C-alpha cells in the first residue's frame with residue numbers, strides 16, 4: 001500500500017512527485033511512455049511557471065529568452081518587448097525529462113512504460129490497474145494530461161466547446177535564419193482560425209509552428225494548419241501532430257473521495273493564449289500539500305484542493321476565458337484596440353510575466369477602450385504579408 005500513486009509524469013505529475021518525495025510520502029509514479037518522449041507544445045515556459053519551482057532550470061534547457069510578442073490580426077500587427085524576460089522557450093521532451101529527474105531524486109518510485117488502464121476506489125484506498133499489475137494507495141493524483149480518458153471515471157467528458165484542437169510542427173532551420181526572422185519574441189496570429197490562433201515560436205534550430213481553435217468551430221484542423229504553413233512560406237513535408245487542449249476557467253469536477261485531477265486533466269489552462277505548464281506544476285503541488293496534510297496531520301479533506309486551486313489561480317483562468325470570449329465575439333473591435341496603442345500589448349505582457357492578473361488587466365483595459373477605438377491602428381502590412389519566411 002502506497003501513500004500516493006501519481007498517474008502521468010508530465011509537469012503536473014513530476015511537480016507532485018517531487019513535493020511528495022520531499023514530504024516523505026511513500027509514492028509511486030506511473031508513466032506510460034519512456035522519457036524523453038515527444039509532447040506537442042509551443043514550448044513557452046513562462047516566468048510564472050518557473051516561479052513555482054524550488055530549483056533553477058539548467059542553461060542547456062533554455063533555448064531562447066522571450067521578452068515580448070508580435071501579434072497579428074489580418075493586415076495589422078504590433079510588437080512589444082519588455083526589458084525583462086517573460087518566458088523561455090524549451091523543448092518539451094527535454095524539459096519534462098528534467099522535471100521528472102527532479103522528482104526522482106527525492107527517492108520516489110517511478111515506473112516508466114506502464115499505462116494505467118483504470119482505477120477503483122474503495123472506502124480506505126484506491127486500486128490502480130495496468131495490463132498486468134494492481135497497485136494500491138491511500139490517494140491517487142491523476143495527471144494524465146488532456147488526451148487520457150481515466151478522468152472520465154470522475155467527471156463527464158468535455159463537450160466540444162470545452163476543449164480545443166491544436167496542430168503543431170517542428171520545422172528545422174539554421175539559427176541565423178531564425179534570428180533574422182524573429183529574435184526574442186514570439187509571434188501570434190489571431191483571426192486565422194475561427195475561435196483560435198496560430199503561432200510561430202523561434203527555438204534552437206527549429207521553429208515551432210502551430211494552430212489551435214475550439215473543437216466546435218475547427219472542422220478541418222489539418223487543412224487549416226497546411227494553409228497557415230503555406231501562408232508563411234513553409235512548403236516542405238512536415239510531420240503534423242494533433243493534440244487536445246482543455247478550455248480553462250470552466251467549473252469541472254476535479255476530485256472524488258480519493259482521487260484528485262491535476263494539470264490538463266483538471267482543465268487548468270489559460271484560455272486566452274493556451275499556457276498550461278504553470279498551472280499543471282502548481283496544481284500538482286497543491287494536490288500533494290492537501291494529501292500530505294490529511295495523511296501526516298489528519299487535517300482537511302480533498303475538497304480543500306478545489307478551494308486552494310480556485311483561490312490561487314482559478315480567478316486568473318476565469319478571466320482568461322472572459323478575455324478570450326470578448327476577443328472571439330468581437331474580433332475586429334478587439335484587435336483595433338490591441339493594435340491601436342502599444343501600451344495595450346505592453347500591459348498584457350505583464351500577465352504571463354506574473355506581474356499582473358487577468359482580472360487586473362481587464363480592469364485596466366475597460367476604461368481605456370473608448371480612447372483606443374478612436375486611435376488609428378499602429379502598423380499595417382506586417383511581416384505576415386511583407387516578409388513571410390523568405391529566409
Ligand SMILES: Cc1cc2nc3c(=O)[nH]c(=O)nc-3n(C[C@H](O)[C@H](O)[C@H](O)COP(=O)(O)OP(=O)(O)OC[C@H]3O[C@@H](n4cnc5c(N)ncnc54)[C@H](O)[C@@H]3O)c2cc1C
Nearest residue numbers: 008010011012032041042043044116145263264276277280
Ligand atoms: C499544441 C500545444 C501547444 C502548447 N503550448 C504551450 C506553451 O507554449 N506553453 C504552455 O505553458 N503550455 C502549452 N500547452 C499546454 C501544455 O502542454 C499543457 O498544459 C501541459 O503539458 C499540461 O501538463 P500535464 O502534466 O497536465 O499533462 P501532459 O504534459 O500531457 O503530461 C501527461 C503525462 O501523462 C502520461 N499519461 C497519460 N495517460 C497515462 C496513463 N493512463 N498511464 C500512465 N501515464 C499516462 C502521458 O504520457 C504524459 O507524459 C500547449 C498544448 C498544446 C496541445
